[in-house]
Every structure is written in structure tokens, then in C-alpha cells.
Amino acid sequence: MRGTLSKKQTPVKFITRTSPVAVHFGALDTRLLQLKEGPTGWSVHCAETVDGSGPAHHTAIVETLLPRWKELKLRGKDCLASISGEKIAVSLVPVEPHNRERMQQTLKETAMRSVADPEGVTYRYLPLSDGLKGSDGLSGDDGINVREEMLLLSVGQSELRRCTTTLESLHLRPVSMEVSAFPLARTMQAMQSHVTSPWGFLHLGFHHSIFGIMLGGELRFMKPMQLTGERLLTTLEKSLARFEEPDSQAIANLLSGMQEEQEPVAKVNAETVPQITLKAAGHATELLHTLRLEAEALAQEVRACLRHFADRHRGAKLHNLQLAGFGAALPEVENALQNALNFPTTIAKPFTTLGIKAPESVLAEEHLWCIPLGLAMRAYV
């Protein structure tokens, strides 16, 4: 990897020739990735996508992959996995200085409330502003009386068990199970190592989206957002359908002032994307107009997060926003969000940016491989 990886981690060459296996259990599919290092740099050794969603998708993964496991030619057993954000409850828990003694109890109670799982709840917490002052002096935790914030992540034991069992059924040895936001942030951090100001990332997953702010190489803010890839896709599909089929019913509905949300809408899924991309050609202006409302709603959410962040970091402003996930590459989404947010917004292309050689199939959807890449890179960045 050029840039950050190669500069910081020259000894990587001597540690191993292949990264551990990265497995991301996504909402729509599960992705496996393994990198290898050769004389010309890092490249993708194996990249595999297994479609499947819903409660039985773990079984489907095993049934699909196990018969052709040897064909994948994965090296090593150690596996770093991540769980989709929709399976995780994310909470920001403020801890007052005079209430620090009760912090553990508060976190435990919050975790219990946030996830209902008969097998139990596992939670982890991360101090978002634990006195770490960035080199730019943007950290605002100067006084001892500043309210501390804990990022609390809770997951049901049953989900953890299903993921672990799936990996073990594939003869892998799970050594790490992260929330997808962290490997995503890791990938983005590798791409933005030169940026000293705060920067953000927005993961527009199909069923969930998450917004995070990074500063000094650490995650400083994270919050689930309302706008999802599914919602964007629905909006786009409805808009394009109207362009193509100006039937009398639609016109009648429009004239009668019927809200679009009240119309019966066909169920969208990931397979709709190529058709929508095809239909979108030549309708950029219209699509931007259609997405304006969605983008503006998201921008309001982001601005609220930024206000919160700026309060704690001396008015820090976001340098840029990286987009990833299913919704990132939908037609005109990038432009719509940039227009609404008023700062640079780009779709993440980590393989291209970091100079990792990858097959065409991976390069075609780099924004969907950010999480597996962040898992594979964990020991190196």
C-alpha cells in the first residue's frame, strides 16, 4: 500500500505476506477479503461476496461458501469480522463528573434497554473525548468539570453467537468482532492520514446509515442517521418512474396534491440499482431536485452533529466528508449531499487512493469494500 501503509509499516513485509481474512456481515451481503503483499505492493488476494439477508443468512453463507472453500485459496485461519451497524445499538452516554462512580451502572442499564435479546447483551464503551488533545489543539476537554461522553455499543449475544458459529463452520478462527463503523473509519483514516482537521464519514447502508467524525486518528463522534440507502433508492425509483411513465394516474395524483409517501410503492432492493443507474442517464438535474429534500434533511442532522462536535472542540469545522455504503454510489447522491452540506463530499475509493491492486469487480464498487478493507488493514494502520 502506498501512502500511509507503506510509510508507517515498512516491517509489514517481514511480518507476513497475507493479511488475516476479513469478513463483514452486511445487511444485504457478506463480504470476504484478504490482501497479500508482493514485491510491487499490496493487492487483493481474495474478494468474495455472498448475497443474503435476513435471519437465516448466516446459514446461507456457510452453505454457499463451504462447497467451494478451497477455490477461494484463503491463507491462514485468523479472521477479523465485523457486524453490520443495524445489529448494533449505538448510544452516546454523557457522564457528569459527579456521577462517575455510577458510570458502570448507567452504561449497563443503557445497554440492557437498547437491545432485547433472550440470550443476553454484550456491550463495549469508548470514551470519545478522554482528554486526548490533538496536535492541532482542537480538543476541548480542558477543565475537569467538562462532561465526558461515552460511546456505548451494545449487541445481542445471539447475533454474536451466530456470527462466531458461521466463521467457525467455515474453518476460520475469529479473533476480532468489531462494529462496522470502526473498520470503515480505519479505511478512511488510511486515506486521509495527511488531514489534521476533523473530517467525517457517512456510511449509507441499505437499512441503516451512520455518521462519524474523526480527529487525530481517533473516532470522536458517531451517530446513526435517518437517511438510509433504501430510502434514497425508493426516492430515486419513484422519481425515475415518473420521468418515464407520465401516465394519467400520476398526473392526477400530482394535481390532486397527493403526497408521494402515500402512494403504493414497489419494494426496492439492491438489484434495482443497475436499472436505476441506467434510467438516471440524462436526468441529473431532475434527480438533484428530487434528492434535494432528502439531502437537506440529512444536512440538518449532520449540522446538528457538527454543532455538538464544535461545542466540544472549540468550533472545529469539518474538512470533508467521505461517503461509503450502498447509497453512496446512487445517481447524484454525492452531488446532492455536497450541495446541501457545503463542504467537499466524495465517494470513498480506498483501493485507488491507497494503490492496492484489485480486480475489476472490486474496483467497480470500492465504496462497498471499505469495511472489509478496514478489517484486513487493522494490524497495519
Place this chain on the structure above:
Amino acid sequence: MVYSPWPCHASLRMRTADFLPLEAYENHLERRRTPKRLAILGAFAVLCLVGGGAVALEADHQSGLAEKAEAPNQLETTAGEELRGLYKEMNQYVSRLDPLADHLRMPALGGLLAELAGAAGEFVQIEKIEWAHDVKRKGVIKIDSAEIHLAITALVRGDQNLVDLPARLVDYTGFTEAYIGGNTELILNMNDTVRATIFISGPLLLPGFDTPVMHSNGGLQR
């Protein structure tokens, strides 16, 4: 409910929230650590080198032995030449040596005769021993049966002693038949002593036979 109230560990780099125990990831890093892996690889390489060296030494040693074995030996060559000369010289006498060789191939009675006097017992004085091979042939080469005959002439004191003598000799020699010859004579001035000839015979195992076979007509001709 299961609770894991551990805080997220600060990893070597970016902090993260890992839902598996920290030990699992630390063990993973440990497995990938350079010094340990290099030490293992180094030890393995040294082991391979030592093993390879030992095999090479043993191969050299065996190769040297084989070359030595194949090399011309001066003593052996000389002995071989002498032996060839000896054979050449012997070939001149082959017509006379063949019957001798045939005779020498026959079983010998030397070991039997040495203790025969003791086996004959008290008051028996052996005067003469005659022996003969009796071979019946079928055709020129094939041997049908073969026997060995001993005729022992001895002075024997006492009638019972004389009567028991054939049995004692059979026991000692392992032959199958024995009898006292008809011509016994009294000895002058030796009371109760006679000169008698005891004939004993047994199967003869000739070279090239598995089992000895006696004549079918009953062996000794009385």
C-alpha cells in the same frame, strides 16, 4: 442476561470496540510477531541444515566404502592369479583326481571309530575293523540305495558279553542291524574267551540325498 463490562481496549493504533475478548486479538498478533516466527524459521532452517549435513556425510561415507570395495586389490589380484595357476596345474591331473574326489566325498567313519573300543565295553578287545560301502545304482548316475557295513573282529570274554555286544554296538553307532558272525574260535590259554566277528550295517547318506535308503532285500547277507 450476559454482561461484558469491559471497556473497549486501546489497541496499538486506532481505538476500537471489539466484542470478542482482547486475548483473541492479542494471540493473533502474537502469532504474527516477527521475532517468534523468525526464531521458529531459524530453528527449523538450522535443523534442516544439520539433517542435510548428516545425510551428506553418511552418503560420502557410503560412497567411499563402495568405491573402496570396487577398487582393484593387489593382494586379491595376486591370490586370484595364483588360484588360476593352481587350477591350471590341477587340470593336468584331473583324470587321477576325480576318483579321489569321489572317495573323499563319501562319509567318513573316523569319528565313530575313535570311541568304538570304549563303546564295545569291558572284556572286549578289538583286533580288526573292516568297513565297506555298498551302493546299488540304477543306471549310470542314479543311486537306488546305499549301505555301510562294518566287520569288527574282537576277543570277547564271556558268553553273555558276546551276546550283548551287537546291541551295544548298534546303540553306539546308530546303525540298524547287527549280528555275530558264524566263525567264532576259542582262544588258547584264555579261559572263556572267543574270537568273534560282529557285522553291523546302516543306511548311508550320500551327498545329494535327502534321506538314507537301505537295500530292499534286507540289508546284511548272512
